[in-house]
Amino acid sequence: xxxxxxxxxxxxxxxxxxxxxxxxxxxxxxxxxxxxxxxxxxxxxxxxxxxxxxxxxxxxxxxxxxxxxxxxxxxxxxxxxxxxxxxxxxxxxxxxxxxxxxxxxxxxxxxxxxxxxxxxxxxxxxxxxxxxxxxxxxxxxxxxxxxxxxxxxxxxxxxxxxxxxxxxxxxxxxxxxxxxxxxxxxxxxxxxxxxxxxxxxxxxxxxxxxxxxxxxxxxxxxxxxxxxxxxxxxxxxxxxxxxxxxxxxxxxxxxxxxxxxxxxxxxxxxxxxxxxxxxxxxxxxxxxxxxxxxxxxxxxxxxxxxxxxxxxxxxxxxxxxx
Numbered sequence: 001x002x003x004x005x006x007x008x009x010x011x012x013x014x015x016x017x018x019x020x021x022x023x024x025x026x027x028x029x030x031x032x033x034x035x036x037x038x039x040x041x042x043x044x045x046x047x048x049x050x051x052x053x054x055x056x057x058x059x060x061x062x063x064x065x066x067x068x069x070x071x072x073x074x075x076x077x078x079x080x081x082x083x084x085x086x087x088x089x090x091x092x093x094x095x096x097x098x099x100x101x102x103x104x105x106x107x108x109x110x111x112x113x114x115x116x117x118x119x120x121x122x123x124x125x126x127x128x129x130x131x132x133x134x135x136x137x138x139x140x141x142x143x144x145x146x147x148x149x150x151x152x153x154x155x156x157x158x159x160x161x162x163x164x165x166x167x168x169x170x171x172x173x174x175x176x177x178x179x180x181x182x183x184x185x186x187x188x189x190x191x192x193x194x195x196x197x198x199x200x201x202x203x204x205x206x207x208x209x210x211x212x213x214x215x216x217x218x219x220x221x222x223x224x225x226x227x228x229x230x231x232x233x234x235x236x237x238x239x240x241x242x243x244x245x246x247x248x249x250x251x252x253x254x255x256x257x258x259x260x261x262x263x264x265x266x267x268x269x270x271x272x273x274x275x276x277x278x279x280x281x282x283x284x285x286x287x288x289x290x291x292x293x294x295x296x297x298x299x300x301x302x303x304x305x306x307x308x309x310x311x312x313x314x315x316x317x318x319x320x321x322x
Contacts (some may be wrong), residue, residue, distance in 0.1 A: 006031035007134040009089055009112070012056075016126060018091060018114040021098060022106050030088050030112070032056065035131040037124065039063065043082050053085040056127065060093040060120030067099070076101035083109040091127075093120045133194070136186035137258050145178040145195040145228060146170050148283040152195060152228040154183060154262075155279075157236035161269055164205050166236070168215075169276035176225040177215050180205045185230065187258040196227035232263045232286045234279060239270035249296045252289070263289075 009030040013020070038055040044066055067075050083090075083105045090106070092098060092115040098106075106113050116123055143156040144163040148170060155163045164180055171177055179197030186194045197203070203216040203224050216224045233255045245268055246253075254261040265282055269275065285295070300306075 004033055005135045005138070006033045007131070008032075011134075012127070012130065013114060016116070016123075016130060018116050019095075021092065021113040021115050022103055024106075024110040024112045026110060027112050032088055032131065033135070035128065035135050037127055037131075038087075039120070039124075040082055044078055046078075046081060048081070048085070051082075051085060053087050055087065057082070057087045057090045058093065058120060058124060058127075059090060059096070061096070062120075064096050072099070072101050075099060076105055079105040080108070083111045087111060089114060091116060091123060093118055093123050132188050133186065136188045136194070138184060138186040139258060140198070141183050141185060141257075142181065143183050144180050145183045145197075145230070146279075147176040147178060147225055147228045148280055149175070149287070151231045151283040151286055152178070153279060153283055154195060154230050154233045155236060156233060157269075158238075160208070161236045161238060162275065163236060164207055166275045166279065168205060168207065170279065171215060171219055171223045173276055173280070175280075176223055176228075177203070177205065178225050178228045180215075185257060187260055191260060193230040193257055193260050193262065194227050195230050202226075230257070230262060231290075232265065232282070233257075234282060235264060235266045236269050236275070237266060239268040243268075249285075249294070250300075 008028075009032055010028060012018070012032065032054075034052070034054050036052065036055050037058055038052065039058050039060070040063060043051055044063065067078065070078060079102050086109060089112045092113065095115050095117045098113060098115075102113070105111075118126070141154070141156065142159075143154050144167045145152060145154050146167050147153075155166060157163055167177055167180060178195060180201070182198055182201065183195045184198055186196075188194050203214055205213050205215055207213060245266065253264045253266075255264040256262075263286060267275070267278060267282070288295070
């Protein structure tokens with residue numbers, strides 16, 4: 001069963017800096033539950049078969065130009081037909097002054113009205129972006145999220161494997177911490193995951209033997225970041241001599257998070273391995289792959305080998321090196 005998220009209308013008004021024109025009595029109790037917004041077009045002509053009254057309504061020059069064709073009484077009937085469905089709010093763009101008929105209808109049906117000097121396109125873009133983030137599907141995963149060379153790396157693995165210690169070393173090498181221990185992940189589009197830390201533990205790291213430290217206060221503002229896109233997942237696990245680890249990197253592995261396939265690496269951990277350096281290389285290599293370059297495939301071509309054939313039997317090339 002899917003979870004429905006919501007955002008208070010008051011938060012939208014404050015964050016988008018909207019001006020109050022008329023505020024209904026139930027304003028503080030209204031929550032927005034859909035990322036969709038609506039510019040009434042057919043509704044102004046009386047067609048309401050697919051009208052969604054959960055959407056914020058946006059009015060601009062086009063809508064007011066059409067309404068201007070009506071007299072005061074006819075205009076009120078048109079607006080009444082829309083407001084009677086009880087939309088959560090109406091936003092008027094370009095600071096257009098609403099008519100008396102619109103204000104009276106808003107008061108009658110308790111529909112809050114706000115205004116902005118933004119154009120309709122600018123307001124729509126800002127509002128949709130805001131709602132996509134605020135209402136995005138989300139989960140919380142145990143792990144550490146760091147930004148390495150602009151790549152968001154989600155470190156996962158069993159407790160005590162060294163995720164926080166690795167993050168600390170990466171911070172010392174100039175990279176940035178986003179979240180430690182718990183990572184809130186939101187799917188803001190069909191292909192994009194954004195990770196951040198819960199507000200109550202933001203910038204804190206737990207290091208066994210030392211305790212809790214505040215990365216922001218210890219290393220400065222340049223060592224932390226509020227949120228970051230998740231570009232890859234790195235699974236840290238204790239070295240298992242009986243397990244065969246990928247030595248070529250021909251095949252890409254993925255992890256499904258909220259329906260988004262994220263490139264995944266498994267890195268074995270054992271004494272002597274510099275995990276911070278390995279993750280730096282992994283981040284740069286992931287960026288190269290996104291730009292269309294795969295070092296393993298380039299090597300095979302330079303050796304005159306068929307990439308598809310070796311991909312089916314990767315041990316062939318490994319045996320050559322050994």
